[in-house]
Amino acid sequence: MSARPGTPGTSEVTRVAPTLKDRLEKLNQVEQDILKLLHGSHVYLSELSKEKQLTKTRMEDLVNGFKTTLSTVETEMSSQIEYLSNVCVGSAHEGSTFAGQEELCMAIQNADQMKNLLDELHKSQFPS
Structure with missing residues (x-):
């Protein structure tokens, strides 16, 4: 006996469009990530100006974390911009x-x- 899609017990996942609240929460998270990037940049530059600098592996870890956060911000901002461009051309969306x-x-x-x-x-x- 096979289950129909959309019935309980199936593994089909239904995609639900993010609500306005979800989008605002994501933008808030992006803002927090940008603040982390700015703070991290300050810390990295401060460390470079010290006589005793961080170890190479520690600096690489910090740089990799910076790149990861930057990539996350870029991805989410691109998603938000794409959403706004769809809204501007009249596509249906939850706030219209x-x-x-x-x-x-x-x-x-x-x-x-x-x-x-x-x-x-x-x-x-x-x-x-």
């Missing part, structure tokens, strides 16, 4: 209300037209 507002305006216009038509029909069928 434009389509809903447009549909509401159309519904109101249709209701007004129907009311006018019914009023005209009423006047023609039941003159006062």
